[in-house]
Amino acid sequence: xxxxxxxxxxxxxxxxxxxxxxxGLVVGGAVASAALSIAGFSIWFERKxxxxxxxxPGPTEVGPAGLLQLxxxxxxxxxxxxxxxxxxxxxxxILAPPLTLxxxxxxxxxxxxxxxxxxxxxxxxxxxxLSMSSLVVVPVWMAGxxxxxxxxxxxxxxxxxxxxxxxxxxLLSAMVPIVLAGSFRMGDIVAAQHGLRWFALWPPGPGFxxxxxxxxxxxxxxxxxxFDIPEAESELIAGVSTEYGGMKFGLFYxxxxxxxxxxxxxxxxxxxxGEDMGPLGHGMHWMxxxxxxxxxxxxxxxxxxxxxxxxxxxxxxxxxxVPGGLVLVMTSALWVQFL
Amino acid sequence: MxxxxxxxxxxxxxHNVFRPQTTVPLPWKGMRPRAERYRASFALVHDEHGxxxxxxxxxxxxxxxxxxxxxxxxxxxxxxxxxxxxxWEGGFTLDLNACIICELCIQVCPADAIIMVREQxxxxxxxxxxxxxxxxxxxxxxxxxxxxSGTILSDxxxxxxxxxxxxxxxxxxxx
Amino acid sequence: xxxPVPPAFxxxxxxxxxxxxxxxxxxxxxLVGLPRPDPHMDLEDYDPDADLMAxxxxxxxxxTHGVLRVKVWLDGEVCVKAVPYLxxxxxxxxxxxxxxxxxxxxxIVDKNDYVSPMMNELAINMAFEKLLDIEPSPRASWLxxxxxxxxxxxxxxxxxxxxxxxxxxxxxxxxTIFMYCMRERERILDLFEELTGCRFHYNTHCVGGxxxxxPVGWDQHAKEVLASIAERSREYDQFLTNNAVFRARTVGVxxxxxxxxxxxxxxxxxxRASGIDADLRRDAPYLAYDQVELRVPVRTGGDNFARYxxxxxxxxxxxxxxxxxxxxLPEGPLSSQKVVKLPAGxxxxxxxxxxxxxxxxxGELGTYVIAxxxxxxxxxxxxxxxxxxxxxxxALIPYLCPGLTMxxxxxxxxxxxxxxGEVDR
Numbered sequence: 001x002x003x004x005x006x007x008x009x010x011x012x013x014x015x016x017x018x019x020x021x022x023x024g025l026v027v028g029g030a031v032a033s034a035a036l037s038i039a040g041f042s043i044w045f046e047r048k049x050x051x052x053x054x055x056x057p058g059p060t061e062v063g064p065a066g067l068l069q070l071x072x073x074x075x076x077x078x079x080x081x082x083x084x085x086x087x088x089x090x091x092x093x094i095l096a097p098p099l100t101l102x103x104x105x106x107x108x109x110x111x112x113x114x115x116x117x118x119x120x121x122x123x124x125x126x127x128x129x130l131s132m133s134s135l136v137v138v139p140v141w142m143a144g145x146x147x148x149x150x151x152x153x154x155x156x157x158x159x160x161x162x163x164x165x166x167x168x169x170x171l172l173s174a175m176v177p178i179v180l181a182g183s184f185r186m187g188d189i190v191a192a193q194h195g196l197r198w199f200a201l202w203p204p205g206p207g208f209x210x211x212x213x214x215x216x217x218x219x220x221x222x223x224x225x226x227f228d229i230p231e232a233e234s235e236l237i238a239g240v241s242t243e244y245g246g247m248k249f250g251l252f253y254x255x256x257x258x259x260x261x262x263x264x265x266x267x268x269x270x271x272x273x274g275e276d277m278g279p280l281g282h283g284m285h286w287m288x289x290x291x292x293x294x295x296x297x298x299x300x301x302x303x304x305x306x307x308x309x310x311x312x313x314x315x316x317x318x319x320x321x322v323p324g325g326l327v328l329v330m331t332s333a334l335w336v337q338f339l
Numbered sequence: 340m341x342x343x344x345x346x347x348x349x350x351x352x353x354h355n356v357f358r359p360q361t362t363v364p365l366p367w368k369g370m371r372p373r374a375e376r377y378r379a380s381f382a383l384v385h386d387e388h389g390x391x392x393x394x395x396x397x398x399x400x401x402x403x404x405x406x407x408x409x410x411x412x413x414x415x416x417x418x419x420x421x422x423x424x425x426x427w428e429g430g431f432t433l434d435l436n437a438c439i440i441c442e443l444c445i446q447v448c449p450a451d452a453i454i455m456v457r458e459q460x461x462x463x464x465x466x467x468x469x470x471x472x473x474x475x476x477x478x479x480x481x482x483x484x485x486x487x488s489g490t491i492l493s494d495x496x497x498x499x500x501x502x503x504x505x506x507x508x509x510x511x512x513x514x
Numbered sequence: 515x516x517x518p519v520p521p522a523f524x525x526x527x528x529x530x531x532x533x534x535x536x537x538x539x540x541x542x543x544x545l546v547g548l549p550r551p552d553p554h555m556d557l558e559d560y561d562p563d564a565d566l567m568a569x570x571x572x573x574x575x576x577x578t579h580g581v582l583r584v585k586v587w588l589d590g591e592v593c594v595k596a597v598p599y600l601x602x603x604x605x606x607x608x609x610x611x612x613x614x615x616x617x618x619x620x621x622i623v624d625k626n627d628y629v630s631p632m633m634n635e636l637a638i639n640m641a642f643e644k645l646l647d648i649e650p651s652p653r654a655s656w657l658x659x660x661x662x663x664x665x666x667x668x669x670x671x672x673x674x675x676x677x678x679x680x681x682x683x684x685x686x687x688x689x690t691i692f693m694y695c696m697r698e699r700e701r702i703l704d705l706f707e708e709l710t711g712c713r714f715h716y717n718t719h720c721v722g723g724x725x726x727x728x729p730v731g732w733d734q735h736a737k738e739v740l741a742s743i744a745e746r747s748r749e750y751d752q753f754l755t756n757n758a759v760f761r762a763r764t765v766g767v768x769x770x771x772x773x774x775x776x777x778x779x780x781x782x783x784x785x786r787a788s789g790i791d792a793d794l795r796r797d798a799p800y801l802a803y804d805q806v807e808l809r810v811p812v813r814t815g816g817d818n819f820a821r822y823x824x825x826x827x828x829x830x831x832x833x834x835x836x837x838x839x840x841x842x843l844p845e846g847p848l849s850s851q852k853v854v855k856l857p858a859g860x861x862x863x864x865x866x867x868x869x870x871x872x873x874x875x876x877g878e879l880g881t882y883v884i885a886x887x888x889x890x891x892x893x894x895x896x897x898x899x900x901x902x903x904x905x906x907x908x909a910l911i912p913y914l915c916p917g918l919t920m921x922x923x924x925x926x927x928x929x930x931x932x933x934x935g936e937v938d939r
Binding site: 049051052053054055056057060300301303304305 | 356362
Binding site for chain 2: 614615617618619620621622624625687690694697700704707708709710711712715717720723724725726727729749752753754755756757758759847848849851852
């Protein structure tokens with residue numbers, strides 16, 4: 001039932017001789033570079049978009065229309081003094097930023113970009129993606145502890161509580177497409193939405209609310225406003241990354257964008273049909289478009305809304321989203337069984 | 340309340356995306372014109388006869404709340420241009436580093452000698468570059484001067500009474 | 515001259531809640547007698563098993579509104595005790611005033627409440643005029659009222675922007691509301707630049723009147739600016755008031771007991787948001803305020819949201835009043851005195867003192883001046899004492915913060931609108 005693989009995918013497959021190691025390395029490398037570039041580019045885009053929302057141009061100096069701003073930022077971060085605080089836990093302090101990036105980026109492996117392009121379309125793809133993104137809590141928590149800074153500690157505790165709590169609505173809302181498609185494999189979920197039968201629209205009810213819940217939980221997992229209490233710089237200066245400078249901070253910064261991007265991609269694949277656009281055809285460009293729509297919405301919300309307080313955030317999760325998620329899963333199960 | 344109100348926030352920010360931007364480009368692409376009365380720096384001027392207007396009365400030095408002005412009075416002698424005997428200054432220093440731009444020195448000057456300049460001094464690498472000496476102050480005379488002088492300011496507060504003859508002196512205080 | 519009657523203002527909440535009398539004023543009964551934490555509580559008495567974390571909030575912090583330091587003891591996220599430390603911005607203004615003449619003091623005192631300098635200048639010059647028995651000219655009184663109201667608009671805009679930063683984050687929704695408010699405030703500062711030459715710290719008030727006369731076309735420009743701000747304030751309303759996140763952060767947070775507020779000397783929007791109907795402009799009119807019918811917004815919530823509503827209503831009311839007053843500027847000299855050239859020529863004032871207070875955007879701003887007995891120093895006051903409204907608002911911190919989480923503390927202290935410049939002088 002899934003659309004036939006186009007020629008270039010077959011060619012690549014043939015070239016790599018079906019060798020999973022080679023395929024993982026080459027395609028994974030390509031996807032990772034592409035995703036990091038997009039995350040980097042989105043830093044420029046967000047600043048421009050935020051600027052326009054505030055009636056100002058955003059970066060304009062470096063490069064045409066400020067496009068080289070990322071290059072300038074990276075160069076700036078690279079040449080900074082790499083300081084580890086005296087009483088900080090050195091090993092954890094240094095390990096935390098790259099681990100965050102590693103875990104966040106690992107979820108890229110299973111996202112179906114369309115046209116048969118996926119680094120590794122695992123049978124338990126979605127489970128893998130969600131597990132990897134939940135592992136991001138650990139290095140963030142590490143950074144909060146290892147900084148030897150009360151503000152960072154507070155932030156780390158808040159981040160851990162928030163991330164662990166919002167795992168549950170994330171999983172529950174992701175269960176809805178799993179139940180409706182009958183498989184954990186991302187490729188199968190996308191294929192089940194073939195022909196404009198997107199899970200966000202059909203069946204009417206559970207899919208749409210599950211989409212909203214997934215979006216909110218994804219915002220919470222990537223620490224974006226309105227759930228960015230771990231990074232609340234009006235209260236906690238810079239949250240977990242208070243003591244970090246230079247490229248270590250750069251890695252945290254990049255991870256935030258990358259994590260949002262991955263969450264948007266997964267959301268697009270699970271609920272918006274991935275590469276499918278019904279009568280308009282299918283292809284990687286549609287997947288990218290949907291991902292970008294969600295990604296831009298994340299920015300839009302970030303620059304418009306205020307942030308929730310920590311206990312309000314938790315109340316929202318446990319009192320609203322978790323029971324709602326259970327109801328949605330049951331509804332979709334009933335749907336599959338009887339309809 | 341909640342849901343619609345929450346999304347109206349998004350509507351406002353999106354609406355602002357399409358508004359023309361409020362900020363102006365950085366100075367080296369063209370500084371926006373300042374108001375006529377803008378106060379930035381200082382200039383010592385020459386009067387209508389070509390003499391230096393400052394008579395060395397040191398009133399600006401006395402009125403300055405931050406003590407940034409130092410005037411050396413140079414006694415009385417005849418002016419080369421009008422032949423009348425008048426006071427002169429022999430050294431004038433204004434420390435722009437410490438000036439609070441309160442304009443009292445301009446207000447108090449009986450000879451309209453010190454006037455504010457509408458252009459900002461350029462930043463320098465050394466504190467001394469912002470210590471305005473006599474030469475720098477006279478050099479500033481050619482920059483765009485602010486609209487008011489001591490006389491104009493005084494007349495704004497208590498305009499001179501219009502003389503019964505056909506001399507419209509009241510215009511001096513307004514506009 | 516008679517000004518038009520204003521349209522009906524929204525019904526004051528005071529009319530619909532039960533009120534009691536507190537010190538002769540009506541106050542909402544549900545706010546009076548709220549339990550008060552003990553600000554001097556000994557931490558050992560709190561809970562011997564609790565692991566309290568002592569955190570220094572400030573003086574360098576993105577949201578302490580100046581250099582405020584508050585030492586908080588946290589039990590997890592909840593504050594148990596808060597002790598504010600003031601004085602990080604002390605500049606010795608009052609000491610400096612002891613050696614300066616009347617004309618020289620205005621630019622120094624200008625910098626106290628650095629967000630609304632017109633108020634500082636107004637307060638000090640009114641006190642001087644009272645001391646020296648000088649009546650400002652009618653034109654100056656009228657102009658001072660207009661400038662004070664426009665300055666109030668600018669101050670409330672800045673408050674809203676920085677408070678938004680506290681709630682929503684400097685990288686996020688707060689920054690957006692901040693930029694919008696600054697955009698509007700810049701237009702007001704441009705107005706002041708046309709009038710006085712300075713966007714800020716104008717030194718435009720003097721003893722007996724003002725220094726700068728409005729240029730031709732200024733009142734037209736001012737009306738346009740005010741009208742556009744009134745229009746844009748609808749956007750702020752849309753942006754914030756009904757937003758679920760904003761309401762969740764501000765409703766019910768930081769409730770101020772009006773009795774406590776009055777005991778501590780708090781005035782202004784904080785008091786009005788707790789239901790006390792008190793406004794110096796209406797109760798003890800000065801300048802041209804007796805010529806306008808001023809509507810004073812009062813709310814009974816006592817929380818951050820109520821203070822927000824009060825300040826927004828005050829903003830619109832100030833725009834209305836300034837627009838009305840701009841039409842009727844009386845002709846005449848701008849000052850009843852010839853310019854005070856040097857600190858001399860003042861008549862003998864030995865042994866006299868005077869107190870003048872105004873309604874600044876933060877509350878009652880008062881100045882107490884004592885004249886010099888020494889005849890040689892007749893041109894200088896002996897002592898100027900400034901009563902800053904924010905200082906009394908700071909006194910609320912040890913009572914408000916216990917029981918609030920860290921995030922709430924940030925929002926609440928921001929909502930009290932402290933300006934450390936006037937707190938510390």
